[in-house]
Amino acid sequence: MSENYVPSSKFGKWFNDRLPLLTLSKHLTDYPTPKNLNYWWTFGGILTFCLISQIITGIVLGMHYVAHADMAFSSIEHIMRDVNYGWLIRYIHSNGASMFFLAVYIHIFRSLFYGSYRSPREIIWILGMLIYLLMMATAFMGYVLPWGQMSFWGATVITNLFSAIPLVGESIVTWLWGGYSVDNPTLTRFFSLHYLFPFLILGLVVLHIWALHVPGNNNPIGIDIKKPSKDTVPFHPYITIKDLFALLIFMTIFAGFIFFAPNILGHSDNYIEANPLVTPKHIVPEWYLLPFYAILRAVPDKLGGVVLMLGSIFILMALPWLDSSKVRSTVFRPLYKKFFWLLVIDVLALGYVGAMPAEGLYLLIARVGTIYYFAHFLIVLPVLSRIEKTEPVPLSISEPVLGGMLKPEMARSDRKDV
Amino acid sequence: MDKPEKKGNRRDFIFTASYTVGAIGVGATIWPLIDQMNPDSSVKALASTEVDISQIEPGKSVTVLWRGKPVFIKRRTQEEIAEAQSVSLDDLPHPEKDQDRVKNPEWLVMLGICTHLGCVPLSDKGEYNGWFCPCHGSHYDTSGRIRKGPAPTNMEIPKYAFVDDNTIKIG
Amino acid sequence: MCNLRARFLILFLIFFSITFNSVRSEEKVKLLKIDWSFKGVTGKFDRASLQRGYQVYTEVCASCHSMNLVSYRNLGEKGGPEFSVEQVKAIAANFEVEDGPNSDGEMFTRPGRPSDKFVSPYPNVQAATAANGGAYPPDMSVLVKARKGGSDYIYSVLMGYEDPPAGFELEDGVYYNKYMDGQKIKMSNPLSEGIVTYADGTQTTQAQMAKDVTTFLTWTAEPHLETRHKMGVKVIIFLTIFTLLVYLSMRRIWSRIDSEK
Numbered sequence: 025m026s027e028n029y030v031p032s033s034k035f036g037k038w039f040n041d042r043l044p045l046l047t048l049s050k051h052l053t054d055y056p057t058p059k060n061l062n063y064w065w066t067f068g069g070i071l072t073f074c075l076i077s078q079i080i081t082g083i084v085l086g087m088h089y090v091a092h093a094d095m096a097f098s099s100i101e102h103i104m105r106d107v108n109y110g111w112l113i114r115y116i117h118s119n120g121a122s123m124f125f126l127a128v129y130i131h132i133f134r135s136l137f138y139g140s141y142r143s144p145r146e147i148i149w150i151l152g153m154l155i156y157l158l159m160m161a162t163a164f165m166g167y168v169l170p171w172g173q174m175s176f177w178g179a180t181v182i183t184n185l186f187s188a189i190p191l192v193g194e195s196i197v198t199w200l201w202g203g204y205s206v207d208n209p210t211l212t213r214f215f216s217l218h219y220l221f222p223f224l225i226l227g228l229v230v231l232h233i234w235a236l237h238v239p240g241n242n243n244p245i246g247i248d249i250k251k252p253s254k255d256t257v258p259f260h261p262y263i264t265i266k267d268l269f270a271l272l273i274f275m276t277i278f279a280g281f282i283f284f285a286p287n288i289l290g291h292s293d294n295y296i297e298a299n300p301l302v303t304p305k306h307i308v309p310e311w312y313l314l315p316f317y318a319i320l321r322a323v324p325d326k327l328g329g330v331v332l333m334l335g336s337i338f339i340l341m342a343l344p345w346l347d348s349s350k351v352r353s354t355v356f357r358p359l360y361k362k363f364f365w366l367l368v369i370d371v372l373a374l375g376y377v378g379a380m381p382a383e384g385l386y387l388l389i390a391r392v393g394t395i396y397y398f399a400h401f402l403i404v405l406p407v408l409s410r411i412e413k414t415e416p417v418p419l420s421i422s423e424p425v426l427g428g429m430l431k432p433e434m435a436r437s438d439r440k441d442v
Numbered sequence: 443m444d445k446p447e448k449k450g451n452r453r454d455f456i457f458t459a460s461y462t463v464g465a466i467g468v469g470a471t472i473w474p475l476i477d478q479m480n481p482d483s484s485v486k487a488l489a490s491t492e493v494d495i496s497q498i499e500p501g502k503s504v505t506v507l508w509r510g511k512p513v514f515i516k517r518r519t520q521e522e523i524a525e526a527q528s529v530s531l532d533d534l535p536h537p538e539k540d541q542d543r544v545k546n547p548e549w550l551v552m553l554g555i556c557t558h559l560g561c562v563p564l565s566d567k568g569e570y571n572g573w574f575c576p577c578h579g580s581h582y583d584t585s586g587r588i589r590k591g592p593a594p595t596n597m598e599i600p601k602y603a604f605v606d607d608n609t610i611k612i613g
Numbered sequence: 614m615c616n617l618r619a620r621f622l623i624l625f626l627i628f629f630s631i632t633f634n635s636v637r638s639e640e641k642v643k644l645l646k647i648d649w650s651f652k653g654v655t656g657k658f659d660r661a662s663l664q665r666g667y668q669v670y671t672e673v674c675a676s677c678h679s680m681n682l683v684s685y686r687n688l689g690e691k692g693g694p695e696f697s698v699e700q701v702k703a704i705a706a707n708f709e710v711e712d713g714p715n716s717d718g719e720m721f722t723r724p725g726r727p728s729d730k731f732v733s734p735y736p737n738v739q740a741a742t743a744a745n746g747g748a749y750p751p752d753m754s755v756l757v758k759a760r761k762g763g764s765d766y767i768y769s770v771l772m773g774y775e776d777p778p779a780g781f782e783l784e785d786g787v788y789y790n791k792y793m794d795g796q797k798i799k800m801s802n803p804l805s806e807g808i809v810t811y812a813d814g815t816q817t818t819q820a821q822m823a824k825d826v827t828t829f830l831t832w833t834a835e836p837h838l839e840t841r842h843k844m845g846v847k848v849i850i851f852l853t854i855f856t857l858l859v860y861l862s863m864r865r866i867w868s869r870i871d872s873e874k
Contacts, residue, residue: 059870084478101682101754104837106482109474111837112844257870265863272856279852283845284654287758295759295834296751305794456865460858467855487686487728 051237056256057263058243060421064138065241066270067131068233073271074124075229079222081117082166089169091215093208096171097297115286121163122289123278125312128156136343137364139352140242146344151232153341155225160313162221165214167310168206172294177307179206179214185320188327205300245418246353255421306381314378315371319397321382322390332394339401346401349409356415360408363400370396490613492605495549503565505554508612512554512562513600514573515610518584523547525571526585536595540585543599551602551610552586558593573597642792644765645772647824651764651831654846657839658832663694665811666829669822672809674753677745677800679733682754683833686727692839693832701727708732746786748799757827757834764831766792771823774802 029050031037040046088107090099103110132152135141141149164182168175183200187193202209240251249255257263281289289311293304309317316333323329354361374393380386481489491508495515498504503516518526526540527547544550554573556563561577568574569590570583580591587596602612650659667688670680685705688696696704705725710732713720725732735741742749751759760766769792777789783797790798804819804826811817832838 080475084475087479088482098682102482102484105682105687106484108477108480108482110478110482111841112474113478115841261866262870265859265866269856269859269863272852272859276849276852276856279845279848283841283848286841292759292761292763295755456858456861460855460862463851463855463858467851470851483686483690484684484728487684492726 053258053260054252055237055240055259056252057241057259058249058255058421059257059262060243060245060255061241061263061266062244063266063270064130064134066267067127067134069267070127070271070274071124071131072229073274074120074127075222075225078117078120078124079226081113081120082219082222084113085117086219089215091169091212093171093211093298096169096211100170112282115282119278119281119286119289121166122281122310122312123274124159125163127274128159129312132156133368136367137354138242138244139246139347139349139354141343142347142352143344144239145236145242148232148235149344150341151228151235153337155228155232157337158221158225158228160316162218162225163310163312165218165221167294168211168214169218170294171211171298173296173298173302173304174291174294174307176206176298176300177304178309179210181307182309183210185326185330188330190327242352243421244353245355245421246351247417247419247421249421308379311375311379314376315374316378318374318378318390319394321378322387322394332398336394336397339398343401343405346405347409348406349412349414351414351417353417356417357408357412358415359412360405363404363408366396367400370400490611492609492611494608495610496608500548503550506612508600513612514550514552514554514565514586514597516550516565518548518550522571522584526583529583529585529587533589534596535588538585538587538596540587543585543587543596545602545604549610550584550586551599551612553598553600555597556580556593557588557595557597558591563597644762644792645769646765647768647827649764649828649831651828651838654842656842658692659828660695661813661815662825662828663832664696665813665815665822666825666827666832667694668812669804669809669826670753670829673803673822674826675731676734677741677750679735679741679750679752680731680754680833681733681752683731684727685725685729685731687833687836689727690836693836694829705729746799750800753830753833755834757831764827767830768823768827770798771804771827772820 029047031040031046036046085103088099088103088110090096100114103114105111107113135149135152164178168179183197183206186196186200189196198204200210201207202213240249243249252258291308291310308314316336319336320329320333323332349357349360351357354364370393373389374397377386377390377393382390489509491506493504493506493515495504495517498515498517500517501519501522503514505512505514507513523540529540531537531539540547543552554562556575556577558575558578558580561575563573563575563580563582565573568581570581572584572586572589573582574580575582575591575593578592580593581589582593582597583589585596586599588594600612602610605611650657650662670678685701685708688694688704689698689701705727708725708729708731709722710725710729711720712723715721733741735744738749757763757767762769770790773790773792775789775791777783777796781789781796783789787797787799788801789796804822806819807817809817809822815821835841
């Protein structure tokens, strides 16, 4: 219906006829959104804020940072000490990366719980996974730029993994490095790509939101709804204000880190300049990469570790086809719900052991955790989705909101819309 | 019925207050992003330079770098001073008295940048015993004033002061 | 729904606290804790302590430890020791700085200026390492941030020299320190009572000097700490007010549908 929108001003109409930005704006404003969305749905807006914040602070930092092995570390100290508000912009950017990942993990787990990845939203989900991959690459390269001990050694360990590829592995690593070890050529190309990738992410985010607007949002009870209807509200002002409220709470936590504990999520070794002759006692990535690090080190074989680490992300891409339950939202899947929480605990445990030395009990937990992770997606989910007895699903959103009694006969197991 | 009206006023207040506070927030956020492009404190620390002039003989000059630009410091001979002071203002494309361009007539401190298009003029050259800019042929006199050629104004005098008899602080 | 949210939140909090603690403290020995004036939401540096700490750094540490990211002018800036303009000029002029090349192509030395970085005791890392028995005395500009435990760790190490327990093997040139990784350090105890005479007359016990120099080193690592804290308080207050206003706006907007059921 916003396709028939006619702007009120003459200039507006003239412009809109040539580039329908006003029609787009009307569509976004009127976009019918389920009225029962809870706060787990605010993280999309929060993520958009994080991306823009990182891009803006990143571009500003790029005006002062020097991407050369001899000057990188001191250029960042120059930013922290001399550049007006440099310390603030740097801390926003470094803590912003952590906040970005915190938000993306909540966003992903929301999708897992409510079945937002299921038909007809598979492409949104895959685009999301691609965004996540680019985020990890961007964060990894960004962490190298200060050229501290963790920057250098983290880069060395992770790039060395590619040597596990049979036949061409060594050549690929040399190609990545631009030399025979991580050094200046590696740094300069990482700077270039670190600057580029967020704009690729931005493009994918546009596609991600576009793909979302085709079927519309999922909702906590996972049923399909008519749009617009009594079950929906226009995006503006109902959802915009709610997203803003959630964003402000998020920003308050963010500010807490920036102003009062700006280095708590980082590693003190990265305030030591990179030294190729001295390896830190424990090489640890930033917290948001720890679960993958745990999986990587759980496998005794180098190539196996790399394969499983990548596999842990690619298996998520296959998720829409692994889950064949008749019910979309875990709210109505009481048995699967238990396994969902088990997965959450599993990922947290993997994150914990990822920060520990890969030996003894830690290694055992990492292995058990890795096995469960893959078992959850390859065995538990497909099996349960076939055999689980699900709870009855309401027919509409307004019904549970009104607090009325669920009429069992209203819930049918032959429903085609869930 | 005044109920909807009262409600209306309260509703507007909350919204107005939110917009206002939001605007303040946006402004406060934008300022650091703009200010970071202003000269940082390491650049500002080099905003002034002190130069030791005790080794400069009469008739000689030194060129120092100040804020990335050349500054000519010339210790003028009595003839050069006399020449500079005796020029009639009508002969000058950019009329300026020599006395207005120097604090101590023996010392000429000026930006060594041709006011035409920015080249660095050569000293002790040109038809007026001052400087000559080889780029487009501007001639400057012993006071650094343009006499002939395309330059529109005299070479600029920066802010400077004598810290003591042997030291000049520029900037 | 509330239960779900709460569980999620708790799990994430647990995850974070575990990660911090696991990544942060692997020391089995508990560090000495000081009630630093700069800790906490409204923490500030003790100006006098900073000036004393600078004196300790210059007279005791600077012969081996460089601080090449700090400039003399920083000593006069707000939020630091706040020496006066003349004092800063005088301090800088005490040091010979290499400059050049001059117009003859030669390097030369001249007295320091406020804009210069702190002069290093050695020309490069290799010279520093060779002159100190193969152990490089780390640059101190960000040392407090470069060690787990931060200020508490630096203070503890300075106070941690003791006689080794019976049977503990110490090579030549290696000393026992309770708080160092492996309990070994290649620097002898740098602080002894009275090694410095404070300009303001404060008693120079080892603990006092350790506290002052650690305060100074915390400032060199975080020169904008005070501004950061002040701004942080203002930002959090602002966000709280704004969040409340937006919350009320949200309730007002959503009341439109709750009323048209």
